[in-house]
Amino acid sequence: MEKIFNPAKSTWSEILKRPTKELYEIEETVSAIFKEIKQEGNKAVNKYTFKFDGVDAHGKESLQNTILVSEQEIKEAELLVDDKLKKAILVAKANILKFHDAQKLEKKLVETMPGVVCWQETRAIEKVGLYIPGGSAPLFSSVLMLGMPAIIAGCNEIVLCTPPNKEGKINPAILFTATQVGITKIVKAGGIQAIGAMTFGTETVPQVNKIFGPGNQYVTVAKQLSTKHGVAIDMPAGPSEVLVMADKTANPAFVAADLLSQAEHGGDSQVILVSTDKNILAKTEVEVEKQLKQLSRADIAQQAINNSKLLYVENLEEAIELSNEYAPEHLIISMANFEEIVPQIKNAGSVFLGNYTPESAGDYASGTNHTLPTNGFTRAYSGVNLSAYCKTITFQNISKQGLQNLGETIEVMAEAEGLDAHKNAVTLRIVNG
């Protein structure tokens, strides 16, 4: 890991640079596949599932029959999931429910002038699509994170897409979790073809209003493109990252474990330690080396660690400023006075406070969401929360007297903007009302 002591502010942006990729080349591929899916529906979806997901002959046959997970498959999955894991999933689900349910907004009437009453109400987005990537590990935790707020919001059409394995099947832990959440429409499709199916709709997959979920660069570009077809997306994507702020009260072994938690996600993960204590910095580096060797994903973690930084800064103010400039997805504050630091945090996705709050708590089970903006997008975006599944509608009701009170203001402004009809709509009501 690169160690940097007292970096000058002018060098920060270079030090904190993220690995970025140009995705323009993929766009044409995605466009072409979208076009096919729009025209040919499931047939095109399966074509690309066969091409990209290495499905065997038996899997192909079953997918040609249907790309929907059957009730039978859901029953089978329940038998295949270990009881200990089931219990853990249900604990996490209960916490996620509790945290997201508390995010419901109350209706608040505001009488801006006598007789002029305005308020906001939230409504669930009607049709949402959840994307769960495939790959080596079954990301059932993302099913909880994306599915629970959709259920709490009251979305009335929830479709989950995830790529099948070679046999055309979905991992049992994913099916068990989806069922526990209350998702019944599970589609065996991943990648570009899944995003395309939810963007245009097919015989089986409903066209959705908003697509949520992580994915590789193909999924990222496909989600971007879906916005040109009127579909909203949760947020732009990028590699995962953590910044840890540590003072002398931090525990180097804990800090190292947190850095490695991030590093094992992928070779392009970014891991940054900012410490006001040189001793902690040195000890953490030793701990990282030690713990890394024992990880099953040591190769991946090593790659990420190679690109990571250990930064020493002289005081807390500089540490905070540096973190705000980086705008990390995950921020761990292993510092004694974290309560005083919280109000000064301007840009971050999810913040973990104190020595006993590992990032993995938020990744799985504390109740907060793990779908967060990366790549500096925390400067303008929030992580997934209940409001991501809702939109706000403004209502207003003006009484006859209220319009008398407000009318002239509207008339004068409309006239000054040259909009007669806007003025008339008031004048007519006042004169003829």
Add this chain to the structure above:
Amino acid sequence: MEKIFNPAKSTWSEILKRPTKELYEIEETVSAIFKEIKQEGNKAVNKYTFKFDGVDAHGKESLQNTILVSEQEIKEAELLVDDKLKKAILVAKANILKFHDAQKLEKKLVETMPGVVCWQETRAIEKVGLYIPGGSAPLFSSVLMLGMPAIIAGCNEIVLCTPPNKEGKINPAILFTATQVGITKIVKAGGIQAIGAMTFGTETVPQVNKIFGPGNQYVTVAKQLSTKHGVAIDMPAGPSEVLVMADKTANPAFVAADLLSQAEHGGDSQVILVSTDKNILAKTEVEVEKQLKQLSRADIAQQAINNSKLLYVENLEEAIELSNEYAPEHLIISMANFEEIVPQIKNAGSVFLGNYTPESAGDYASGTNHTLPTNGFTRAYSGVNLSAYCKTITFQNISKQGLQNLGETIEVMAEAEGLDAHKNAVTLRIVNG
């Protein structure tokens, strides 16, 4: 206006079709201008201002000097704005302040399990850019609508871009309003070049985190493109639209005035009346013809009215369903029992209830925002409100005992997803804590 009686549900999507434009052709132009602005800053901005905004020799000289509005210009503007208009702007400002200030969210701690405390806090987006289009009318009302929530949120860098006139000047009403709102950085640039300047930053224009505001198709495409460079935008844009639901208690003159308010915005505006009363339908049509002739923008309004629809449906349920399917930007419910209808409205931007609540109230002065999703985007997007200028950060603090309570759940889930380091981060803390 086209009148349709009892349209079959199968024909709704055709009837409610919006005029859409393919904007792909413009993308190349926008990309090229963005590239120039990134490299050459203000010089490139001015080049396109001179090219597109028809600036005269004197204007060019003044813009080459600076593209920032000076304090002198702001003082001059104050003298040029009519007192009546000033007063109206201040009334509107006070109402907008009251409504948006009430949208502040309270911090709510949630203890999801004993010792596991999670909460959300909002933070202002630090740097925001507001775009105010030029054209025939000075849109000072949009300065209020985009500027007030930025001030209330506490954004610490607010830049407003708006195109100069031939003399290189900005309309006094816009300058007066911006000053009243508290915006001090006003840039004389419009169109693609304004969006480009805020996306990359120039010698004068700060690079922003999010861009707000309406505009023509060039602005729309430029905003879309800015998202690829890490800038967030308020929402995708499209022509303005209104749907009026009217029963026999509606006043045809009022309904006609509201339809025309929308129609005078632009030839591509969409105006739809859905009535459960044939008499109201017929009388409204007569009123539209009558009122239209007297408008200064009659030509524009006539164009929009030509594309508009008067729909008769047999019952309230069908009217509601049709409105929800259309998902209008503005929805006026001129019906006796609007209170019962409100909970059934699923998709809309801003809703106006009763006979004395014209759309123009919300456009200018009732306090609600007039920057709303069009083109069916109300299915997934909210209008501009306070939260559009903020992001939400999640915080969590777990006690030693809290981690004992939650630890096994995390360990089991991390192991099942094959993420050792995630598990270690908990195990180490429990064993060595």
